[in-house]
Structure formats: structure tokens, C-alpha cells
Amino acid sequence: MRKSVIAVIALSMLPFAATATAQPAAGVGSVVGVEALSTQATLPGSARAERLLYRSTTVGDAPVTTSAAVYFPAGQAPAGGWPVIAWAHGTVGLGDNCAYSVAGPAAVERDWAYLRTWLDQGYAIVAADYAGLGGPGEHPYLNGVVEAHNVVDAVKAATAQYPSLSNKWAVVGQSQGGGAAVSTARHATSFGGPSLDYRGAVATGTPAYIEDAIQFAGPGMLPVAVSAHLSAYVLYILSGLRTTYPDLNIDSFLTESGRTWLARAQSGCIGELGEELAAEKPSIGSFFARPLSDIPNVHGLLTSYMGLPASGYDRPLFLGQGLKDTDVLTPETLRWAAELAANGEPVTLHTYPTDHDKTVNASLADSVPFVRALFA
Template sequence: MNLLWDGPGRLVNLAPRWLLGAAGAVVLALGILLVPRPLSSAAVLCLWAAVSLALTGVLDLLGRRRDAGSADRRAARASRPAWIGPAVSVASVLLGVAVVVLLRQTMAILPIVLVAALICWGLVRARAALHRSSSPTARVLAGSLGVSAIALGVVAAWWPDLALVLAGAAFAVRTVVGGITLVARAIAPGQRPRFPRRPAALRPVLRVIAAVLVVALAAGGLLGSLRLRSGTPELTDFYRTPASLPADPGVLIRSQRYTTDVPDGVTAWRILYTTTNADGSPAVASGIVAIPSAPGSGPHPVVAIAHGTIGIARNCAISLGGSALTEAAIPAMKQVFANGWTVVATDYTGQGAEGRYPYLVGQSEARSTLDAVRAARELTPLTRRTVVWGHSQGGHAALWTAKIAARYAPDVPITATAAFSPASDPYDLARKVLASGSSLSNIVTAYVAASYTRIYPDISLEQYQNPAASVLVDQAARRCASSPDILVSVLSLSAVSHDRPVFSADLGEGALADRLRQNLASGPFQGKVFIAQGTADEVIPISLQRRFVADRCAAGQPIYFREYPGRTHMGILAAGSPFPADLVGWTRQAFAGTAKASNCR
């Protein structure tokens, strides 16, 4: 039984010419419409398979009734139980109905079906290469096709979102070809296109060329995939949660020397410690503690760093990779250690350590930050002066740290907070980001929706995403923003940019909107607050930050706000930007008690 064409093919053979022409025109128009819309095309592919399954089953049943007395049918029934044929036909109809009813689940397993089809077809072709009755070049081509199909099946298993997009694109092209074929059959029934026969002497050469091209394509896909996958770090036993946990938050569970790209004169540890989730349940988090050997040998002030968006998967943890002690992770890093400040940088829960990652969930982000400082005190003497830094998502976490510190961790008083390009209002930001429709905005939205689904029981990711895009969203949420494999999500989501929206529901309504509003970093804040923003920020518009600062000032909360003309979201930290020097200078003044507290108007 041909899954896609058996049932419809039988109807085509019975249709009059005028109906063939009309059907061909419709199919051709549909194919042209689907070519730039691979996600919709994949959904239509599933529906087409459902229709074909149901039609094939129905036609088989009708055929059995019509031919029940034929000699062939009687011979077939004599060789097998009579119930098998009708049972298969009924199962075909039921499977077709199930595909339609469970379209979301069908879309989710479509890449698996594609992987299985490629590998099975590859095995069949590889077996054909063993037939000695074929010519040597034909066997080489069959073997090459078989091995290449198996390799492409492995690639599709590694990148199910890209496989889904390519399957949709291939079906769209096949639909265009099918429409043209139907129109041609209506115009000239019984005529088949004639192509000049290839000279017999060229056939072996062409087969070898085809084999080389196919193998090169498969090898390129396989090697490229291996390279993309090699950039993601793997979790180690250090991050394993112990069988029993201390009852109190902020307790150091274990530590391990961190030795990758550590600056001269700095000693660093990777730490695992206890904390609490937003709902008050116990949790574990990891992080980095870096201590300068100079100046001074006494207790050091603390710069607690809350990192920005890097993904929501466990293996995205900054402490796991080799970039924890670089300028990319610590702005003005050399000046930080030159001033004798100890760096305490949390991964938050769910990154590195087991747990639920709190992307833009203020309570959890802040608790991880405060408890990291508590745990660091068990490694080295620290003063009670702490300044919190955070960029983007980390800016949101930093503001929340200053908001809850007095209540949650009175033993970790916050001297000051510097939030640069902070995601201060997740609700307004979510609406703005989603409206852009870019692949990067869809990745960020996937992080938010997936994280909130795991943390808040009243939110379900399925409520907000396009069913056809479930595979793309799931894969984006599994990848780290700084890992090479994020390129696959960018490509997949870019390919569907002209298709139906990845998120079909309005994130500004319902339970998700309520939770986003709850995570507004509204203050009041402990200590002084410095908010910095580039006027050309393409991720968090300057208008949103101005409104947030104006609201805080109107509520009587002192904010020192500075704008950096022409600076983008990352450009505010780039070489040549005046902000890093301003940040270090303001922090030095904050530790001395002389930092400017407000420029509210």
C-alpha cells in the first residue's frame, strides 16, 4: 500500500478529463502556495496522508465487496484468514482518522517517521547492492544511495526541526509536480513525456557521478552535524544532586577548582549549593566564585553577577563551559579583579544543577543569586557589602535581587544594583518581541513559554504555540544561545518566517500574561539602583525602559538612569563603549557610599 498516493491514485484513474484538469489546477495552486510555507506544508502532508489512508481503506473494502466472487479473491482467501484483508482496510481508515484528530501529535512524530523511512529505504538499497545480477556500477550506485540514506536518517534524528521543515518543503515541490502532471494528463491523456535515451556507454559513468554526488551530500550533512554538536558541553558528576540536602538555603554542597582561562592572580571555584524555588520548595543551584589575590588580603567586597539569556537547558550553564571568567561573562573583568572585588556568579536553578530553569521568573532568579553569595562565604571571607550586576535577563534578576533581599536574605544586604539593558517588564517585552516575528524573537519566546510551563501549573505551552511548530519550539528550548547548534533553530525558524506564526495565541492574554505581569521588577529596591540602556537597543526598546524608569520614579523609588546614544543590546558592553568604565566607577563609589542615587525628574 502506497501511503501517500494509493487511494487518491485510484480515483485519478477513474476521473474524467475535465475533473483531472480542475483537480490539477487546484493542486498546482496549493503547491505554489505551500512552497514558501514549509510548516503549513508539513501539516498538509499529514492531512494528505490521513486522506490517502482513509480512501485506500474504503476503496479496498468496496473492492472486496464488489469482487467477492472472483476467482482471484477466492484464491487469496484460501491462502490466508478471511478477516485479515478487511481488518487491514478498517485499520487504514481508523489510522487516517487518528492522524486528523491527533494532528499535533502526528506533527511531533513526523520527523521520527522520516528518520525511519530514510533508514529503512537505505537498508533496502544497501541490500540491493549485494545482488550479483546487477552491473558493478548499478551496485555501486545502490550501495551509495543506501549508505547515504542511512547517514541522512541519522542527521534527521539529530535535527528533527530541520528535518520537519525540509520534509514540508519537499512535499510542497512534489505537490507542484503532481499538479502539473494532472493538468498534462487532462490535456493529453495517455501521453507520457519522452526523453532521449542515454547512450549505453555513458550509463556507468553517470552512475558513478551520481554515487559520488549522493555520498558527498550525505557526508557533508553528517560532518557538519558533528561539528555543530561538538560545541555543546556535557554535564559532569559535579552537578549531580545528592541524596540528602541541607535544610537551609545558601549552604555549600560541594566545590571544585575552576581552571579554564582563569586570569592571573585569580583563584576560582565551581560551586553547588542549596536554594529555594519561587514556590518555596528546596532546590539546588550551581555557580562560580572567583577571588583576586590582590589588592589586600582581608575579606573582599562582592560583585554578584546574574547572567543574561544563554538558553534554558541544563548544559547551558556558564560554570560548565570555559567562558565563565571572560569579558563576555564579566563586564570590565580586569578592572573588577584589580579593584579587589570577589565575583560570585550564579547559574540559577535548572542550569548545571537539576531543577526548573526560571527564565524571567524573578523570585527564583533572585534567590539563586542571594544564596550563591551565602554559599561563597564558606569558601572565603567576604564583607557584607554586595553589589549586583546583571545584563538583559540578568538585569531582571538583579532588580529582583534588590527587591527581595531584605525579606529573603537579610544576612546579604545589597549595597547597590546595576542593571544594564534589563528585561525589567517581561509582559511588555514579550508583546514587543513576539510582534517582531523574527527567528531570534521566536527562540526567546520559546524560552519564556517553556520555562513558565515548567514552573507555573496554570500554563501549558500547547495553549500558545502553533501545533505544527511544536517540534521547532521544543528543539529551540533544548539549545543554548551560545552553542553552534542554535544555528539550526535560527535556520528552521527563518525558513518558516513567511508561514503561520510559530506562536498562534496572544501571549499578552490569559494565564501567561498574568504570570508575566507578576514578574515585573517593580521594587522597592534595597540599596542604590543604576539602570543603563542603549538608545539603539534592538531587543529591549528604549521606550520600554523609559516607561519603566518613569513608573518607578513616580512611585517614589530613586533610580539613577543613563542612556547611551547609538548603543545596541550588546553594543553597550562592546569595546569602545563608555558604559563599562561608568559601571566600574559607579560600583567603586557605591562601595564607598558616594554613588549617585537618583536622577528622577
């Protein structure tokens, strides 16, 4: 996520056909096809880059075809193959044309510098699109279990497709991707099975306990115009909630204006939607006809949908957090890290005197040796 206290390019390139989901399920992590990557989605300095289509799952473990960008370092692969970094990207939007493997990262300069560092360290990179981005269906924004499946299945597919890749892998992620990396870390061993050798995770700018704030969303919430990106993320969360729990009838909680904005959020990328919100300046409260607290056990439901696990990690987890980060609730992220430590989880926390964007690359001084040790 970008410019939000809760946690941002289109191409004239059609994503793969929605009819892919009509094919018989061949098993998660199986390869559907390989395509050329657009220039916008190609990491500068990669010796080879391709768009991989593969089978995964979405809400309710329903089968889906999704995609990933795969980047290779220069030179000959070492014995056993290139170790793999799975990149869990931050928010790009909800439209298919916003997908990472179609349009590339929303924060181009920041993310290319970050990923190029990993590439130069001798890691191949597998950058998964999350279900519903660049392919059939809606994207269940911030649904951690779905994102974990998508990341793990991308690594399965890539290691099956490319003999030069090792089955040893780690996951790194920022913002929305920080949450996805954490969820992946929690489930990687069980989701990956014996074919993969998961080593650990790095998450920066990780949004924690968003459910504590969103449960109070309603007509009285922030009745004045706020950051356009904050409004965008509320709309994305409403979309993800609607996709994850269709029986809630989320539209019934919204005003006509709220439904109109939600429809606009479904197709616009984060930059485009942010510009529209900045120009028209709707308040978040104006989206709602009634509060989400009308939903029975709303906090438990939100926690199930977007909450970060506080236990059950079987490999080392690195958390990097900027102390000037106002895009996520930094005190809540630090509270969650403290809870992990209190639970005896294998967590390492590093803080930096930086904001959301600058923490990503500032953390490399610590995360590069951390990941190197995972593969040693």
C-alpha cells in the same frame, strides 16, 4: 539576551548529579560542594576560580541545588575581606551544558572584559547559575523572584565557604541578568538576612515590560520570519512560563511545530538554537495554535512571572541603557526608569549612544565610581 527586540559551547563535562535534590534541605545558601571550573568558565586574570554547589530555591520555593563560579583577585585580601560583586549573567540557553559555570558566558569577549574590570578594582566575583541551569530541574527563564533567590543564595554560600570574602556585596547584571539584578535589588535585604550587607545594584540592557508584548503572542503574531534570536527568546519565555505555571498546559497553545521547537530549545544553547532558527526560518506565529490571550488575566499572570518591580528598593540602583539597543524594548526600559523615579526610588539612569552589547562596557565609566561609593 542577544539580538532580540524583547530583551546567546558546550563542554563534555557532566553537571552535578540530579540526586543532590534528594538530600535533606540544609537551608538556602548552604554549601553542597566545591569543584574545579572548566577553562571556558574561568575568568582570565583571576588568581583563584572554583565552581561552588549550593542550596537555593526554584518555582514555588521548592528546594534545589544549583551552582556558581567564584573568582578571586590577585594579592592579599584587605581587612574585612574582598568586597563581593554578584554577577547576574545574560541568556546562555536552557540546557545544563549551557550553564555559565560550565560553558562560561555566551558573549565571551564582552563579558570577560566587563568582569575583568571589576576584578581589577579589587572585587571578588560570584557568578550564579540560575536554578535549572547545570543542575536538576528546568530553568524558569526570566522568573525574577527565582533568579533573585539564586543570586542572593550564591553570595551566602560563597561568603560562608571562603573566609577571605567580605559580607559586603553588590549585584551587577546585563540583559536577562539586568532583569535578575533588578529583582535581586528589590529582594536582596529580605532574602539575604542579617548575615549579608547588601549595598546596591547595577543593571544594563534591562528588559522591561516584556509582558506587554508577550500577552499578544498567538497564531497571528509576526507571521513572517524574524530575527533568529527573537524567535529563540519567545521559545525560552514559553519554556519559563511552562515551568513557572505547569497547570496552564502551555503545550496546548502550540502547534506541532511549536512543540518541536520548544523541545529543541530545552537542550540547545543560545548560539546553537539561533543557528537552527536562522537556517529553518519559522515564523513566531507558526509556533501557536491559539493565542496566549485565552489565558484568564494573562497580563497579570505574565507580570507576576517576569515583571520588574517599580517600588520597594532600599539601596541605590544604577541603570545603564544604550539608545541604539534593539535587543530590548528601549522605550519601555526608559519608561520603567521614569516610573521608578516618579515613585521616589533611589535610581540613577545613564544612557549611552550604543547598542545592547556595547553598553555593558561603556557603562563602566559611570558604574565603577557608583559601586565604589556604595562600599565607601
